Amino acid sequence: VxxxxxxxxxxxxxxxxxxAEKIMEIINSATYPDxxxxxxxxxxxxxxxxxxxxxxxxxxxxxxx
Numbered sequence: 001v002x003x004x005x006x007x008x009x010x011x012x013x014x015x016x017x018x019x020a021e022k023i024m025e026i027i028n029s030a031t032y033p034d035x036x037x038x039x040x041x042x043x044x045x046x047x048x049x050x051x052x053x054x055x056x057x058x059x060x061x062x063x064x065x
Contacts, residue, residue: 006039 001007010018
């Protein structure tokens with residue numbers, strides 16, 4: 001998670017109240033559409049199986065060479 005780019009980091013100890021407050025803050029924010037776009041872009045560029053396979057293959061090839 002990249003803070004404010006594709007999500008938010010909330011300490012586990014904060015439990016539900018802070019999670020709910022952050023969700024409401026995001027939903028009620030004018031930046032929500034931007035967060036959706038950057039999150040989707042992160043998925044398309046890095047956080048999918050095709051990207052993982054390319055990086056994994058490159059690592060294997062590099063380690064063999």
